[in-house]
Amino acid sequence: MERVKIITINHLTPDVLKIVAEKPEAIHYQPGQAVDISINKKGWEQELRAFTFTSLPDDEYIEFTIKTYPAHNGVTQQLLSLNKGDELFIHDVFGDITYKGEGIFIAGGAGVTPFIPILKQLEKENKTGNNKLIFANKTKADIILEDKFCQLLGDNFINILSNEKVANYEYGYISADLIKKHISERTEYFYLCGPEPMMQAVERHLSSLGIAEGFIVKEAF
Numbered sequence: 001m002e003r004v005k006i007i008t009i010n011h012l013t014p015d016v017l018k019i020v021a022e023k024p025e026a027i028h029y030q031p032g033q034a035v036d037i038s039i040n041k042k043g044w045e046q047e048l049r050a051f052t053f054t055s056l057p058d059d060e061y062i063e064f065t066i067k068t069y070p071a072h073n074g075v076t077q078q079l080l081s082l083n084k085g086d087e088l089f090i091h092d093v094f095g096d097i098t099y100k101g102e103g104i105f106i107a108g109g110a111g112v113t114p115f116i117p118i119l120k121q122l123e124k125e126n127k128t129g130n131n132k133l134i135f136a137n138k139t140k141a142d143i144i145l146e147d148k149f150c151q152l153l154g155d156n157f158i159n160i161l162s163n164e165k166v167a168n169y170e171y172g173y174i175s176a177d178l179i180k181k182h183i184s185e186r187t188e189y190f191y192l193c194g195p196e197p198m199m200q201a202v203e204r205h206l207s208s209l210g211i212a213e214g215f216i217v218k219e220a221f
């Protein structure tokens with residue numbers, strides 16, 4: 001475990017924070033992996049929660065993109081009151097999502113976080129290729145890093161909103177038809193991350209489309 005200082009903390013959306021912190025000396029991680037963190041504040045030191053690195057392993061800092069629950073007395077509510085110079089404890093690195101090859105990334109809300117460093121790394125290596133992102137949110141205001149994903153993926157960035165109708169955005173929940181529409185001869189893997197009910201629904205869709213388990217890379221949030 002290492003103690004690090006927050007370098008910057010700001011909002012990406014009304015309830016999503018971007019936290020940049022000092023990089024622990026001994027840390028090693030792959031794009032897509034997460035780490036347990038806690039807050040160096042009385043009573044919160046032992047409250048460990050998992051967050052994905054949205055920085056790249058070679059960066060000189062670590063970065064997190066965190067959906068907060070302001071009405072719920074938990075760690076993310078506490079994070080909302082932190083400032084530059086406050087301290088976090090960085091515990092063990094873990095996580096099941098790593099990049100295996102081209103495919104479709106399917107994310108719900110903060111479930112997009114493992115895909116941020118993976119896509120950043122592919123951009124850096126000029127290997128974005130025909131990767132696609134299907135990103136499900138409640139409203140347009142909830143979309144994390146919309147401009148960045150647009151710039152990175154263009155037409156291969158597909159948004160779907162469940163609580164708001166917006167021109168040129170899909171409406172409703174992710175369906176088997178929506179996934180099927182975006183499968184091409186270059187689609188090999190399906191990367192899946194989001195809340196459990198959304199994951200279960202998408203896994204059923206993938207199974208109905210005949211996608212073998214071995215081509216599904218997933219992590220529940």
Ligand SMILES: Cc1cc2nc3c(=O)[nH]c(=O)nc-3n(C[C@H](O)[C@H](O)[C@H](O)COP(=O)(O)OP(=O)(O)OC[C@H]3O[C@@H](n4cnc5c(N)ncnc54)[C@H](O)[C@@H]3O)c2cc1C
Binds near residue numbers: 064
């Ligand atoms: C491997 C992994 C990586 C992750 N990476 C990220 C990441 O990069 N970014 C990110 O944002 N999240 C990430 N998560 C999810 C994150 O760990 C949780 O959101 C976080 O632990 C919430 O902590 P908390 O203490 O604020 O809430 P907890 O006390 O742990 O409770 C969170 C739960 O409470 C529910 N809740 C919200 N509001 C209320 C309320 N008012 N009353 C009752 N329940 C409520 C939420 O639906 C949520 O399920 C990741 C999870 C895993 C497993």
